[in-house]
Amino acid sequence: MSVVWTVKAVSLGLVTFSLSVELLCWLRRRLRPRKTINEVLFFPSEMACVEHIFNPTSRFTCLCQLPHGVETSFSRLLSHILSASSSLDLCIFAFSNMDLSRAVLALKSKGVIIRVLTDKDYAAIKGSQTGVLRKAGICVRCNVGSVYMHHKFAVVDGRLLITGSLNWTLTAVQANMENIIVTEEPDLLRPFMEEFNRLWVVYDPAQYHCSSDQRPSHNSSL
Amino acid sequence: MSVVWTVKAVSLGLVTFSLSVELLCWLRRRLRPRKTINEVLFFPSEMACVEHIFNPTSRFTCLCQLPHGVETSFSRLLSHILSASSSLDLCIFAFSNMDLSRAVLALKSKGVIIRVLTDKDYAAIKGSQTGVLRKAGICVRCNVGSVYMHHKFAVVDGRLLITGSLNWTLTAVQANMENIIVTEEPDLLRPFMEEFNRLWVVYDPAQYHCSSDQRPSHNSSL
Numbered sequence: 001m002s003v004v005w006t007v008k009a010v011s012l013g014l015v016t017f018s019l020s021v022e023l024l025c026w027l028r029r030r031l032r033p034r035k036t037i038n039e040v041l042f043f044p045s046e047m048a049c050v051e052h053i054f055n056p057t058s059r060f061t062c063l064c065q066l067p068h069g070v071e072t073s074f075s076r077l078l079s080h081i082l083s084a085s086s087s088l089d090l091c092i093f094a095f096s097n098m099d100l101s102r103a104v105l106a107l108k109s110k111g112v113i114i115r116v117l118t119d120k121d122y123a124a125i126k127g128s129q130t131g132v133l134r135k136a137g138i139c140v141r142c143n144v145g146s147v148y149m150h151h152k153f154a155v156v157d158g159r160l161l162i163t164g165s166l167n168w169t170l171t172a173v174q175a176n177m178e179n180i181i182v183t184e185e186p187d188l189l190r191p192f193m194e195e196f197n198r199l200w201v202v203y204d205p206a207q208y209h210c211s212s213d214q215r216p217s218h219n220s221s222l
Numbered sequence: 223m224s225v226v227w228t229v230k231a232v233s234l235g236l237v238t239f240s241l242s243v244e245l246l247c248w249l250r251r252r253l254r255p256r257k258t259i260n261e262v263l264f265f266p267s268e269m270a271c272v273e274h275i276f277n278p279t280s281r282f283t284c285l286c287q288l289p290h291g292v293e294t295s296f297s298r299l300l301s302h303i304l305s306a307s308s309s310l311d312l313c314i315f316a317f318s319n320m321d322l323s324r325a326v327l328a329l330k331s332k333g334v335i336i337r338v339l340t341d342k343d344y345a346a347i348k349g350s351q352t353g354v355l356r357k358a359g360i361c362v363r364c365n366v367g368s369v370y371m372h373h374k375f376a377v378v379d380g381r382l383l384i385t386g387s388l389n390w391t392l393t394a395v396q397a398n399m400e401n402i403i404v405t406e407e408p409d410l411l412r413p414f415m416e417e418f419n420r421l422w423v424v425y426d427p428a429q430y431h432c433s434s435d436q437r438p439s440h441n442s443s444l
Contacts, residue, residue: 176369181385195401
């Protein structure tokens with residue numbers, strides 16, 4: 001009798017062990033978060049129509065001469081930007097690309113809260129989209145002083161970082177060799193969000209302390 | 223008797239379950255890889271002595287006027303570059319910073335295999351380190367054509383990616399607002415390694431097909 005029970009006990013132990021392993025593996029699969037976006041885009045981008053990204057119904061109606069239905073680095077970049085549903089923070093040295101400007105304006109018209117930090121020298125040149133954005137009611141702030149605000153990054157909905165060597169210009173997109181990283185990695189995203197918020201305060205015109213030459217002073221470490 | 227054995231069997235089952243959970247948790251901890259490096263550095267960097275990074279024994283002997291023993295964005299960048307033990311691939315638009323050049327030369331003297339891709343226009347300007355690197359026996363290749371090779375990235379030992387807005391110049395390090403990502407994330411690292419290897423072949427002078435104006439032709443997608 002005791003031998004039979006011993007066999008039963010050992011069998012029960014083995015079954016329990018197997019079931020617990022199965023249960024843990026199942027729980028691990030269920031609880032594993034979806035894969036974090038980590039994408040790299042290289043430029044120059046192939047030339048292709050991007051009208052359908054702004055207006056999905058135009059996919060079969062656009063008559064422009066560019067190839068249609070082709071996914072490119074630039075179309076991926078546009079799609080990531082247009083995925084914003086609540087906020088878009090831009091910290092861009094040079095911003096003159098009209099498709100990217102159109103994307104930002106489209107988000108503004110959807111109610112997305114947009115903040116733009118750009119370089120004061122580039123903001124003043126012909127072709128800069130700074131004026132267009134300001135006219136649409138978007139808050140644009142510029143650095144002060146003699147140094148460059150040379151960042152080229154965007155934060156979408158506080159969840160997606162877009163950063164790299166690419167300025168938001170036509171030459172950068174269509175001619176230069178450039179790169180962009182698109183990532184949700186929190187260890188990378190968080191510092192950029194903090195830096196944007198820091199610079200947004202530093203370059204708030206309401207915080208400027210005018211000196212005798214009417215140039216606002218700011219943190220000397222910048 | 224059977225009640226006693228039932229209790230024993232259930233107890234054995236519970237103990238087996240607990241032990242198997244413990245075992246799996248222990249295995250998970252043991253097998254978990256060390257945390258992947260994901261670091262963001264912002265510039266301008268504070269000014270501090272970096273002599274000890276090149277020569278650790280100088281920590282207490284350097285007499286320069288800069289602060290000593292301070293970790294800065296630039297000292298972190300230098301340390302990451304100097305961590306190379308087998309290879310260093312540089313794809314840098316503007317390279318004139320003499321401390322960074324010194325770091326690359328130090329690696330060369332240790333036997334690290336170094337490849338440098340840089341922009342042909344910037345390589346020709348006064349202060350560019352291209353000539354210094356070539357004189358030291360480092361292979362430096364430049365793009366051809368009228369577009370910019372605007373990347374600013376490095377791959378250390380095929381394991382660590384350094385990329386961002388920062389050109390390797392004194393102004394970028396000490397004055398501009400810039401950023402660098404330092405990451406081991408394979409999904410980010412791999413595309414940059416592949417792009418470097420692709421460009422290295424494209425801009426191999428031995429592969430150039432000279433046209434009538436003696437300008438090498440290359441992939442039209444660049």
